[in-house]
Every structure is written in C-alpha cells, then in structure tokens.
Amino acid sequence: MAQVLRAMWTWTHDVFVNFHAKSFAADASEKKTIMAEPTTIGTGTFVRGHIRGEGDLEVEGRVEGDVQVTGTVTIQSGALLKANIRGSHVVVRGAVAGDLFAEHVVSLEEGARVLGSIFAPRIGIAEGALLRGRVETGPASEHPVRVVAAKATVSRPTAVASSPARAASNFMSPPAKTAAMREPLPAAPPPARTTKPLVSREESAALTATSQPVRSPSVDRSAPARPTPPARPAPPARPAAVSEAPKTKKPPPPPVVPALKKGARASWKKKAAS
Amino acid sequence: MSATVIAQGIAIEGELTSEDDVEITGTLKGRLSTRSNVTVGSGAVVEAEVAGSNVVVAGHVTGNVTAADRVDIQPGARLIGDIKSARLTIADGASFKGNVDMDA
Numbered sequence: 001m002a003q004v005l006r007a008m009w010t011w012t013h014d015v016f017v018n019f020h021a022k023s024f025a026a027d028a029s030e031k032k033t034i035m036a037e038p039t040t041i042g043t044g045t046f047v048r049g050h051i052r053g054e055g056d057l058e059v060e061g062r063v064e065g066d067v068q069v070t071g072t073v074t075i076q077s078g079a080l081l082k083a084n085i086r087g088s089h090v091v092v093r094g095a096v097a098g099d100l101f102a103e104h105v106v107s108l109e110e111g112a113r114v115l116g117s118i119f120a121p122r123i124g125i126a127e128g129a130l131l132r133g134r135v136e137t138g139p140a141s142e143h144p145v146r147v148v149a150a151k152a153t154v155s156r157p158t159a160v161a162s163s164p165a166r167a168a169s170n171f172m173s174p175p176a177k178t179a180a181m182r183e184p185l186p187a188a189p190p191p192a193r194t195t196k197p198l199v200s201r202e203e204s205a206a207l208t209a210t211s212q213p214v215r216s217p218s219v220d221r222s223a224p225a226r227p228t229p230p231a232r233p234a235p236p237a238r239p240a241a242v243s244e245a246p247k248t249k250k251p252p253p254p255p256v257v258p259a260l261k262k263g264a265r266a267s268w269k270k271k272a273a274s
Numbered sequence: 275m276s277a278t279v280i281a282q283g284i285a286i287e288g289e290l291t292s293e294d295d296v297e298i299t300g301t302l303k304g305r306l307s308t309r310s311n312v313t314v315g316s317g318a319v320v321e322a323e324v325a326g327s328n329v330v331v332a333g334h335v336t337g338n339v340t341a342a343d344r345v346d347i348q349p350g351a352r353l354i355g356d357i358k359s360a361r362l363t364i365a366d367g368a369s370f371k372g373n374v375d376m377d378a
Contacts, residue, residue, distance in 0.1 A: 051286050
C-alpha cells in the first residue's frame with residue numbers, strides 16, 4: 001500500500017514538475033521572441049534621417065541618413081540605402097551607397113551592391129556581390145578615427161546647419177576633435193607598412209570622393225519640408241549611383257571597336273570589289 | 275511580414291514614410307506617415323507628427339495625430355497634441371492634452 005502510494009506520489013510529482021517546467025519554458029520562449037523582435041524597416045518604408053541605438057536592424061526598404069547600431073545590420077535584397085552604416089556586424093544583400101564600418105564583420109552576400117568603402121576586422125565578399133570602393137581590414141579601433149577625421153571636414157557644415165540638438169547628439173564630433181588633434185602627427189605606422197603616408201593621402205581623397213554622394217542626402221534633409229521623392233525600385237538605383245561617381249574620375253576610354261553606321265562594311269566591300 | 279518595426283533601444287530622428295504597418299516601441303523624432311496602421315507601444319517615445327489610417331497609442335506621443343480611420347488611446351498612454359480623426363476612443367487611465375477634431 002505504502003509502495004503504491006509512493007509510486008502515485010512520485011508520478012503526480014513528476015507530472016506536476018514537468019508541467020510547470022514546460023509552462024515556464026513556454027513563457028521563456030515567448031518572452032524571448034518578443035524581446036528578440038528586431039527593428040525592421042519594411043519594404044514599403046522610407047526613412048530620411050538617422051537611425052541610432054542598441055539592437056539589431058534589418059532594412060528591406062529605403063534609408064537616407066546615417067545608421068549606427070550596436071547589433072547586426074542586415075540589408076536585405078531590394079533595400080536601398082544612402083547611408084554610412086556602423087554596427088557590430090554588417091550583412092549586405094541589397095544596395096548601399098555609403099561606407100560600411102563593422103566592429104567584427106562586414107559581409108557582402110550575393111546580390112549586394114555597395115558604392116563606398118568598407119572598414120572591418122573581417123570582410124567577406126561573396127560571388128555575385130558588387131563593390132566599388134576601398135576595402136580595409138584590420139582592427140576596428142584603427143579605422144574609424146582616421147575615417148572620421150577625413151569625413152569631419154566634409155560633414156562639419158551640415159552639422160552646423162542642422163539643429164543644435166542634432167549637432168549635440170552627433171556621435172562624430174568628439175572623435176573628430178581628437179582625430180583633428182592627431183592629424184598633424186604622421187600617423188605612427190607599424191613598420192610593415194612603409195607606404196603609409198601615400199596610402200593615407202589617397203585614402204582621404206577617396207573618402208572625400210566617396211562620401212560626397214553620401215553626404216548629399218543630409219544636406220537635402222536640412223531643407224524644410226521637401227516633398228519626398230517617389231519610391232524607386234532597387235534596380236534603377238544602380239545607374240543613378242554609378243552616374244554620380246564618374247564626376248570625380250576621368251571619363252571612360254573610348255570603345256575598342258568604333259561604332260559604324262549600318263551598311264558601312266557593305267559599302268567598303270563594294271568599293272574594294274569595284 | 276514586411277511591417278516596419280522600431281524596437282526598444284533604437285531611435286530614429288527624421289522622417290519615416292511608409293505604405294505598411296508601423297510599430298514603434300523605441301524612439302522616433304520627426305515625422306511619421308503611413309497609409310496603414312500605426313501602433314505606438316508602451317515604452318515608446320514619439321515626438322512626431324503621426325499620420326495613419328488606424329492609430330493605436332499606448333506609449334508617449336508628443337505631436338499631432340491624424341488618422342483616416344480611427345485613433346485609439348489605451349490605458350497608460352500619454353498624448354500631447356491635437357487629434358484629427360473621425361473616430362476616437364480614449365481609455366480610462368490614458369492622459370491626453372490637446373484638441374480633437376472629429377469632422378468626418
């Protein structure tokens with residue numbers, strides 16, 4: 001009798017404990033899904049302004065302005081960004097005109113189109129990704145300072161023109177100052193890199209060149225209540241973005257095969273025959 | 275699901291235009307307009323002009339709210355600004371300061 005009772009007790013106990021464990025697990029998973037809901041800019045959404053904060057960010061729509069988050073930035077295919085992007089990880093499958101900075105990894109996956117430079121300790125570029133800009137790997141702490149220094153000269157007028165609140169919250173200001181102070185010194189290079197000064201000069205030129213088209217939206221933003229442009233699908237953006245870049249470069253070389261009028265070859269043949 | 279979500283901890287400063295639902299539990303300053311629904315969750319801070327078809331407010335909103343369909347202010351919400359909407363509900367426990375225009 002006692003055995004039976006004990007068996008029953010253990011059984012009920014097990015059932016009770018399991019039930020509670022399950023319900024707690026369910027609660028936890030539910031909470032997790034709620035907490036894990038990332039910030040998403042959907043396909044039909046256009047953000048003009050900057051996005052900052054802690055957490056992940058997923059972009060499927062359009063963004064014009066700077067993006068700076070502590071988590072992973074995912075730019076899905078079909079997304080279109082005119083922005084400098086900072087995050088711990090940056091994954092690109094869409095189109096970006098702007099520089100990418102990551103604490104850990106920048107990875108360009110198939111379908112990515114990037115017009116701008118990449119700075120991260122680790123960089124992955126998959127087959128089918130398109131990149132036009134500088135790529136620099138190395139410890140993350142090394143790059144943002146120099147980049148900010150180069151960019152501060154470009155961005156300062158817009159920062160002043162915009163609201164004081166924005167200028168105050170501008171994350172670039174303090175590093176820009178320190179970088180400006182550091183700039184007169186020839187950036188103490190590690191012995192391996194002997195071509196450093198030349199590279200850095202080229203880099204700053206490239207940066208000003210690449211950051212110009214990126215900066216233009218912020219100038220636009222300061223204009224009050226400008227009607228938003230109609231939403232463009234992603235593919236047409238590429239010619240537009242490409243057409244911005246050649247301004248700073250020399251025109252493309254003439255085609256190897258000269259364009260001939262229709263029937264030109266035939267007329268030559270006729271002449272040769274006669 | 276292609277809705278736009280601004281999660282807690284994320285702040286957008288500028289203009290957000292959308293065709294889809296927009297859900298905010300983070301911070302938005304500037305302007306928000308969508309053709310679809312807007313949900314301002316509890317804990318959200320919105321300092322913006324808000325326009326949508328169906329606007330549900332459970333967090334803090336400072337700015338005018340315009341809805342094509344309806345505005346729903348839930349308990350615990352705090353809204354400072356004018357409301358322009360054909361239909362409006364203000365729950366017990368919500369705080370609201372502003373004018374209401376319910377002209378259809």
